[in-house]
Amino acid sequence: MGTRYRRLVAAVLLALAAVMMPAHPAAAGTPADYPEFPYPATSYDEAFRGQFHFSSRAGWMNDPNGSFWYRGQYHLFYQHNPHGLAWDTMHWGHATSPDLVHWTQKPIALEPGVHAGDLWSGNGVVDTANVTGLKNGADDPILVFSGTNGATIHYSLDGARTFQTYGGGRKVAVPAGTSRDPKVFWHEPSRRWVMVMWSDGGGNGADFYTSADLLNWTWRSRYAAGWFFECPDMFQLPVDGNAADRRWVLTDASGEYVTGDFDGTTFLPRTAVRRMDHGANDAGGTFYAGQTFLGDPRGRVVQTVWQPAARGSVWSGNLTFPAELALRTGTDGVSLTRTPVDELASLRSGTVTLSDRTVTPTTPVSPAAADTYEVTAVFDAASATATRFGLRLHARADGTYDRAVTYDRAARTLYGAPLAPENGRVTMRVLVDRGQLEVFGNGGAVSISDVVRFDSAAGSQGLQAYAEGGSVRLVSLRFDRLGSAWGTGEPTLAGNLAGPWAAAGGTWTDVAGGKQGTATGDGFYLNSTVAGDGTYEADVRLRDAVAAGLTFRDRYTANVDAAGLVKLWRPGRDIATYATPIARDRTYHLRVVAAGPRLRVYLDHGTTPVIDAEDGTYATGRAGANVFAGTAVIGNITLGAPGFATNVAGPWRPVGGTWTAPGDGVRAQAAGDAFYLSGTTGTDFTYEADVRPVIGVAAALTFRATADASQHYTANVDTSGVVKLWRPGRDIAVYPTPIVPGRTRHLTVIATGSRLRVLLDGTQVIDAVDATYPTGLFGLNAYAGTASFQNVRLGPA
Missing domain, CATH: 2.60.120.560 (Exo-inulinase; domain 1)
Known part of the structure; x- marks a missing residue:
């Protein structure tokens, strides 16, 4: 992410200024409000917002950083300006997903003003063996590497919820010349960690460092290559699935790569430079600065890549859909393939299949219509007389369409990328999102990532298989609608209750302190977990609401009321009240201990309940939050958590x-x-x-x-x-x-x-x-x- 990169991005943004929301001034954070959650409410439904392509909730994003799997979640970090739509004052954004499809925006991970150094591109690793000695509690240390002109370490000891800077921000590896974008990975044969970093000391190239403890690094070698620029990634893959023939792949920001051998210190290429995707591979295009996830539980190498040209009214930049990488031998030797991860199936519905259809210029095949979808079509190129054939996307009744994915028989190209038929056939797999298009040919032998501003109007969602200058046999076609991947996680409502959550009255939005509820009467936000006896806790802050509190067993609520009391109630009955001053914009902690009909309410970690009552009307039900007549914030809703262990009498x-x-x-x-x-x-x-x-x-x-x-x-x-x-x-x-x-x-x-x-x-x-x-x-x-x-x-x- 250097000077050339920034100038190119600035030029692109200047050209697009007329269609972009004016950027707000960028801002650094402070330790007092870390971690920051600066995002406004969104339904992720803005024009051209990808429905299954990740984009930041708001603001500018570029390179994916620090991608890894940890205890049931994929963690994605990325270069980010949350305060505007231009590259400025880089933060590290953060999102998590259980399946690489459904992403949840989390608070900012790294903030300038809070964490040292230039918070530019890098990656992250999980120290499962505690080689750093940093472990402190149940979570494994998580280290992310960032910085320019040398690598800086930031680490988390609480599962990536918060990060600290290591050693005051000292550089742990400093190549000659300009350097940035450290990538760290484990090298099993040498039993050491390896860092590869781009630098221009003596020309473009990659510097290799090794470490036994992730904190102290030793320079080992340099791979000099004029083609190699920015954002290195490195990983090992078997050739044609043969575990006995594994090769290392070294890539740069533009998606160019070589395969070769790596002994833990020195990389020796075995192939010429190739290109893994045929989109516009620059910092203003459609495919740049990709990174693979570490620690995939299925052993896959999965990649996401920044699409700079994608943009909307409140967001700028998104990622390609996660693709599994493999090495396959073809007519031109060993090369990378890219195919969408199979978790995409979780979004499919409305499947339509066709087989053995003849397509001519006057008889196109129109299997379905949709806004966002996936289609895989197999054409018999060997018997075709058509000069060109393929798929027209978002076609309309007047014969116009938004984009065509075309195979040119004479040029032997798919969507402009070289592709020879396999066994006389051409297979094209297409992912169509609102502003994003991805094309995969012959099982991923060709990948083309593009940005297309599709017209999502109902009359513009047609799909056609077509032919020009002759006929072609459509061997098979499968069409699947793809639903939205958004809205399934909780960004800021911390706690130990699994989702999903659902509103039952009122409007509920994400804020830094948890979930903000607004209602004219009673509004509830309830978890799907059904429970009975137990200890329920939550933090409650009144803004202008009359009351807000903690709901349990579906119908009981313990709240704080601006009239100056704590109240336990259920529909139709105020069970008990406790008089005490209640101030607005102060956080109160409520704890309810439910044991059969006995219901005890504690305020602010007091050791004696302020309410001790009995009501046996409801034995089980859902837990959640309540707001009444105004706005309040409820956070940290837990059931049976350890809580605050103290013998010091409150209330605090x-x-x-x-x-x-x-x-x-x-x-x-x-x-x-x-x-x-x-x-x-x-x-x-x-x-x-x-x-x-x-x-x-x-x-x-x-x-x-x-x-x-x-x-x-x-x-x-x-x-x-x-x-x-x-x-x-x-x-x-x-x-x-x-x-x-x-x-x-x-x-x-x-x-x-x-x-x-x-x-x-x-x-x-x-x-x-x-x-x-x-x-x-x-x-x-x-x-x-x-x-x-x-x-x-x-x-x-």
Whole structure:
């Protein structure tokens, strides 16, 4: 993604300015609002938006990055400006899918201003063996590699929900000259990780590095090639399915590639340069900067590729449909084939099949009509007299059509790409989306990716098999409608309840804090899971709504009400209420423990229920969210999750920042200092917790605090590399030690009169004296970023 690339993209965007929405100024993020979800609501139904081709919910996208499989989900990252329709201020967008077809937009993965370096193209790997030593909890470390003029590492310790920058952003591999686009993969024979990176030191080429731990890299060799420019990808495939004959494939951004041998350090090509797709293979075209997924559970090599010319009113750029790559021997030697992954079948309906039809200029065959579809047609070229034949797409009654996929017998080309008949036949497989067209010939021997702005009007959806200058036998044809792949996942409503979710009244949209509901009366957003007894939890924030809350067993709802109460109700009956001040734009945590007819409601992690009532009307039902008479945000809906483990009596109350409960503790987001104070005071004690600075500066234990947190002691872990004990106006003691962002540390404070001791992971690191505050409240503290806390315990000194 270099200067030449950016100039080309800028020229394309300038030419298209008249048809594009004006770009908003690009913007960097801050640790206090990371991860960002800046996207407006969409039905993914805008003109020319692909219905089964991935595009970002909004904004600009280019190169796919960091594609891998992890614990049931494909993760797709991509170059992204979420704040406009032009290339600017690159972020890493993020989406997930269980099947390579149905994608869910997730919050931003990497943000400038939050993560170090140029967040340009790269890739990601899962460290299943923990060779990095970064593992911290149940999730495997996930590393993504990015940057320019050297590779920078960012890593996640929570399953790709958040990322931290490794080593302050230091470059771990720096080729000579200009360099970018690191691709990392595992090389089994040498038992090492390999990085290939494009650079122009001495001319275009690929630099190879190896590593045993993914963090420290050694330069090994260079493959110099004038044709090789940007976005390398490298993978191994068997030839004709023969596991004993496996070759490495090295590709660049334009889809040019060579096959050869790789011993873990040096690449030796065995073939001349070829091209895997015959679309417009530049940064303003239809096929550029492809990348393959790592760790496919079926052992496949699956590729997606950026289509720069695709654009709409609120989005710019999309990806080709995922294609499986293979090596096949043909008349011109060994070459790559591309075929759509078979998960496409999940979108099919309305199948029509035909066989043994004669097509002439006056008798075209019209099997069906649709907006988005797949068609596979086999023509007998050996017996044909037609000079040209093929498929007319989005044909109309007046004889016009939007595009023809044509085989030219004399030129032996399909859609302009060279293709010889196989056994006298030509097979063309075509994927037609609203703004995207993909053509595959003879089982993927030829691939052509294109951008076509199809007319989706009802009278413009015809399909014709046609012939010119003679006849051709249509051996067989299969047509399948392809439905929309969108709208099956939850982008921001975190929790442990599997979907699908469905609205039952009101309008529900995705926002950074979860699901935003708006209703004139009652509106519900319900999960399909049916449950009875259990512990239900959710975060609730009133905007202008009268009330909002947590629904369970279909008909019970526990809510917070702006009138100043917590209420448990079901249709026709208010079961119980609890009077307490309720403020707008403050997040409250509701927990319901349902055991038969006994229903207990807890507020803000209090250890005593604010409502303890009985009602046996409904034994089971769905869980979800409720909003009444206005707008509210509900997030982190869980059933039977670990919750926030603490023996410190609540309710807990925020003083600054936003405090939520993601199901396994509490989480803070803060621009400066933010406190979460309990209802418990103490003088002499042992106070401890697991603290994790997710992104930003510090996570801490606060004690002996006043109700407004103007006076307090705080012991923190600080990512600058210290443990610190401080109070307002004074740093009491500092202990230097590495603090890795994203890693959980256990802090303990032992207070006995004026003696204050701090332990890190069980080892005492601070022993100080300060008599300023003799007693006060217990709490938690986060500073300038996001932090999480769990297992908060209070005991005797």
